Amino acid sequence: MFSGSIPALVTPFRDGAIDESAFRALVDWQIAEGSSALVPCGTTGESSTMTVAEHNRVVAVCVDQAAGRAPVIAGCGSNDTRIALEHMFAAQAAGADAALVVVPYYNKPSQEGVYRHYAYLAERCDLPIVIYNVPGRTITDIGVPVIHRLTQDFQTIVGIKDATGNLGRVTAQRLACGPDFCQLSGNDETALSFNASGGRGCISVTANVAPRLCAEFQAACARGDWTGALALHDRLYPLHDALFSDSSPGPVKYALTRVRPDMPGDVRLPVTWPSESSRAAVDRALEIAGLV
Structure with missing residues (x-):
C-alpha cells in the first residue's frame, strides 16, 4: 500500500501557533x-x-494541500485508546488514506493490552492502520506474535513503521504476516539494510530536509541498485546522525531553516532549540550532503 520515501513532517510553528501557510508550502515542496x-x-x-x-487541523490541512497527489498517513496515536479513535475518525473524515498508530506509551500495557488497543480501534473504524513500534520512546515493544494475531484478525492492519532498530524483525515480521504486510523503516540510518531484508521504504526524519535525495535513495533500493543506494546512503548518513544530536525535532527544524529560510524553526516545550554543537554537526552534514 505504501512505499518509498515518506517524510514524518515537522509542524511549522510561529509565535507559538501553527503556521498553516508554511506547512502548506512544506507539503507542496515534499511532493514536488x-x-x-x-x-x-x-x-x-x-x-x-x-x-x-x-x-x-494539521491532518486536515495536509490532506487538503496534498489534494490527492500523495497519500496521507495521519498520525493518530495516543496512550488513551479513546483519544486514538477520535483522531482516527477525524483523519478519516478529512480524507486521510491511513492512520499511523503508535504503541501506547507511558501506560506500559501487557501484550494483551497492546492487542486490545489495536483491536478496539480496528473494530470501530475501517481506516487502514499502520502500527508504529518505537520502544525507545514508548517503553513497550509490540511482539511479532501480537502483530501476526492482529493481521489475522483485522484486514485493516496493513503495515508497520518499525523503529526498533532490530533488523532481524523485518524477516520475522514478513514470515509471520506474509509478503503483503507493508514494512517501513522508522530509522533513516538503517533504511538500507531494512530494505535489503524486505522493507518497502522509510517514514523518514531526514526527508524533511533532503526529500529528493531520500526519494532517489528509496528508488535505487526499489530497483535493486544497491551500489547506487549505498552511495546515497553514505552521502546522507552524517545527516541522519546529526539530526539526532540533540532532542528531536530541534535539529531537523534547524536544518530546515538552513535549506528553506522561509520555514520557521520554532519548537514547543519541552523540546528546545538545539545546542551549538548540534547545530555545528547539522551544518557539516548539510555540506557533505551538498544541500548548502
Whole structure:
C-alpha cells in the first residue's frame, strides 16, 4: 500500500501557533521533490504538544494541500485508546488514506493490552492502520506474535513503521504476516539494510530536509541498485546522525531553516532549540550532503 520515501513532517510553528501557510508550502515542496506519501502529526511533528483540535487541523490541512497527489498517513496515536479513535475518525473524515498508530506509551500495557488497543480501534473504524513500534520512546515493544494475531484478525492492519532498530524483525515480521504486510523503516540510518531484508521504504526524519535525495535513495533500493543506494546512503548518513544530536525535532527544524529560510524553526516545550554543537554537526552534514 505504501512505499518509498515518506517524510514524518515537522509542524511549522510561529509565535507559538501553527503556521498553516508554511506547512502548506512544506507539503507542496515534499511532493514536488518526490516524496511518495506524507505523515503529519507523528513524533517529528510534535503531536505530543498539540491539542486535539490542533492535531486534527494539521491532518486536515495536509490532506487538503496534498489534494490527492500523495497519500496521507495521519498520525493518530495516543496512550488513551479513546483519544486514538477520535483522531482516527477525524483523519478519516478529512480524507486521510491511513492512520499511523503508535504503541501506547507511558501506560506500559501487557501484550494483551497492546492487542486490545489495536483491536478496539480496528473494530470501530475501517481506516487502514499502520502500527508504529518505537520502544525507545514508548517503553513497550509490540511482539511479532501480537502483530501476526492482529493481521489475522483485522484486514485493516496493513503495515508497520518499525523503529526498533532490530533488523532481524523485518524477516520475522514478513514470515509471520506474509509478503503483503507493508514494512517501513522508522530509522533513516538503517533504511538500507531494512530494505535489503524486505522493507518497502522509510517514514523518514531526514526527508524533511533532503526529500529528493531520500526519494532517489528509496528508488535505487526499489530497483535493486544497491551500489547506487549505498552511495546515497553514505552521502546522507552524517545527516541522519546529526539530526539526532540533540532532542528531536530541534535539529531537523534547524536544518530546515538552513535549506528553506522561509520555514520557521520554532519548537514547543519541552523540546528546545538545539545546542551549538548540534547545530555545528547539522551544518557539516548539510555540506557533505551538498544541500548548502
